[in-house]
Amino acid sequence: MTKWSRCRFCPRRLTDPESQRRGFGETCGRQRGLLPPKRRRTRRRTAPRPKPATVPPADDVIPGQTEIPLTYLQVTLESI
Numbered sequence: 001m002t003k004w005s006r007c008r009f010c011p012r013r014l015t016d017p018e019s020q021r022r023g024f025g026e027t028c029g030r031q032r033g034l035l036p037p038k039r040r041r042t043r044r045r046t047a048p049r050p051k052p053a054t055v056p057p058a059d060d061v062i063p064g065q066t067e068i069p070l071t072y073l074q075v076t077l078e079s080i
């Protein structure tokens with residue numbers, strides 16, 4: 001059996017005996033679809049960032065106008 005010392009697809013040396021038998025490295029094999037993709041230990045990706053809560057515009061707010069908080073008028077003796 002021929003043993004490959006270098007990758008068939010790239011000038012890299014093959015160090016892995018498995019790769020030497022195949023004639024190409026794992027990287028090239030995967031790039032060419034000759035090898036199944038590496039089974040990486042799937043690390044749970046951080047949960048997707050929650051979308052910013054879209055506050056629906058209030059019905060009584062006119063765009064471009066700032067809302068002024070309502071204050072109850074206190075009826076005092078002086079105001080009458």
Ligand SMILES: [Zn+2]
Binds near residue numbers: 007
């Ligand atoms: Zn290669």
